[in-house]
Amino acid sequence: MPRLLFEKKGNAVWISHLDLMRLFQRAFKRAGLPLTHGQGYNPRPQVSIALPLSVGIESSCELLDFDLDGASVPAEEMKERLNRALVEGVKVLEVYDEGRKIKHLSLLECTVALEYDTGVPAEAVSGLRELFGREEVLMEKKTKSGDIQNQNIVSMIRRMSVSQKDENALELRALICCQNPTLNPMQMAAAIEKYLPDLKPDFAKCARLEIYDNDETIFR
Amino acid sequence: MTELIQRILPTVQKPARYTGGEYNEIRKDPADVRVRVAFCFPDTYEIGMSNVGMRILYGVMNEMDGVWCERVFAPWGDMEKAMRENNLPLWALESHQCVKDFDMVAFTIGYEMAYSNILNMMRLAGIPLHAKDRHDLKGIVFAGGVCAFNPEPLADFIDFFSLGEGEESTVEIVALYDRAKAEGWSKDQFLTEVSKIPGVYVPSFYEHTYNEDGTLAAIIPLNGAPARITKRIVEDLDNAYWPTKMIVPSTEIVHDRANLEVFRGCIRGCRFCQAGFSCRPVRKKSPEVLYRQAVEIMEDSGNNEITLSSLSTSDYRGLKELTDQMIPYCEQHRINLSVPSLRADNFSRELMEKLQTVRKSGLTFAPEAGTQRLRDVINKNLTEEEILTTCANAFAGGWNNVKLYFMLGLPTETDEDVLGIADLAYKVIKTWKEHATNKKRGVRIHVATAYFVPKPHTPFQWEQQITPDEYLRRCRLLKSHFYSKSIEYNYHAPDLSRLEAIFARGDRRLGPVLEEATLHGARLDGWDEYFNYSIWFDAINKCGIDPDFYTTRGYGEEEILPWDIIDVGVSKKFLLRERHRAQEGIITPDCRHGCAGCGANCLLKEVECDA
Structure with missing residues (x-):
């Protein structure tokens, strides 16, 4: 099944996962690229996005699998036609004839920007390094069945750096588990609020940069 | 401001409705723009983006050189709260x-319960509410839409109204503003000139005086303002603007599909229906133009559904020709073709069978009244036989879901008419028993009743609304006669319809009520989550208004x-004639059986009424 790599930035980050699927279904139609449809009572065009992205998070590494109904179109042409049919902020970067099995996708490189409106506290960088250097940082997570489970988030962070971007912002850059188990990067910002309330940022926002398999090879 | 919005967005529901950036959104370079128009829809994005009128006028204004029209919607409660907390x-x-900061602020008003949103949006925008407190040409506020046909409750707040279809008049209005701005006119100078455009009503140019009993004594035009304002219409729909490059929302809206209007006006003359009279005369659009536009919209938007809209689509003469062309196209491109408001005739039945969408939605009828007598009074030309025959066919075809919509409190209604609704529902069940091919899954009959609201420009514009207590008594009476598990009965709470009735036939004395209620938090009244009758009740009392004056009193013919x-x-004269025929229970056949002489054809200069 063909796969495409796309980015989601700017105002498009506010589009939800389900809305994004519908947006792509329509974009394929506008681009004159008919998709195969599922079976069933009300057949829908089939597209599938690898790791659903939370609303508000930007990304340069989203994968979408699709299947064209009809003649194949060269990858480069498909990319151009789709980009003409998409909205600002959603952009196809690459089209592949075939992708790797999604189950081999396991790591995500991401940033969490921490904004302090009255300036970054002096002890913040060292404080955060200490926090994420601990053996165990427990955070509550809601399971699918609605139960609350404690999750040790540092066990899911393979690497992390803390750096000061400017006088009002810090940046966490981390390589984290994104499948079995999954760490939502916003949990790192939430952990600061829980364990170091004095270092709670005024605003935190997250970005996905790249995805890898378990051997840290870029995943496509 | 943008940075602040970015921080608020993660905290609210469905943030995509506040950002814009959809496919086909129109952006212009402010340096090339002389007139900026903020086109406000007084409800949420999901409702407003489903509104065809707004899509048309957005396109019409943006086609104008030097004009940029942008969209504004009412925020949901969570966003409104965040805006107030952050002074956004x-x-x-x-x-x-x-x-x-815009030159012109426009509102389109489709229903009375959006009035509170208009005032609330003006407050949120930081625009002075009263027209008299806005002194500059910049920021002039105007409004259109069906509610503009009785604009008086809003007279204090809106500088001028544009009546009727806006494709042509909006261009004339905005072009005049363009000139006024260039030549440095005052607001008063502009209002004087704009009032000369046919279809434009400037409320401040009229003085209302009242009799001791509270009824209107006179409406006095000032400074040579026209004595009557005639609504505008578009005569040639084939050559009128139609938005074939529609904005495709990036988030789900109420009617998430492409829309094609097949004709305007209505031949039916149901006596309670405001649109049926106020949208006359009937003007057609040719199937060739419609098919061409349908293909254009579908190819451009990528939508998977298109609806053929009008007040009564099965009355469109070209329906067979159009659907014969569209069905193969839609099948080939996997597009759902939806044809709402079909009638119970043979062609419609055949068409329904061809259309995929019917399978999803089941059958819906709006007999409006339970007995033939009362259906004759309201001139609703739908017989019990038609309903039952259509049901029989549908049940035989495997459907098992029927919705029946009625109104309670119609003129001359008796308990016998109320119970006629129950009888009809049982006849539908009996029909199912006789015709259903698969009885294992049972049948579901949904019955819903609404509280009749008399509307201006209808034969029932003089009628009394029944009291809320009487409405509830009739609801309970009906409910006590439903004992089958197959029937689900829902009735609307009376408060909203009573308020709707007050404003529908309201006058200028209601302005303070709107101001007072919105000051105390009234907004989003069309939403159960927000509608709060006690706010309105308090405002009405505080302003010394007698709600019965506008509702249960009824209006005198003189x-x-x-x-x-x-x-x-x-x-x-025609409305009065129709009212008297209603009182005698005499139907008026639809316009195709003979012109009933409503007078609307006088609006046409180039073409004939297509009824």
């Missing part, structure tokens, strides 16, 4: 600029009505 004024989706100076084409 209402913004337009395209440029994210504050509404108060009385001056607040909307008398507005001419929608249909004559008052």
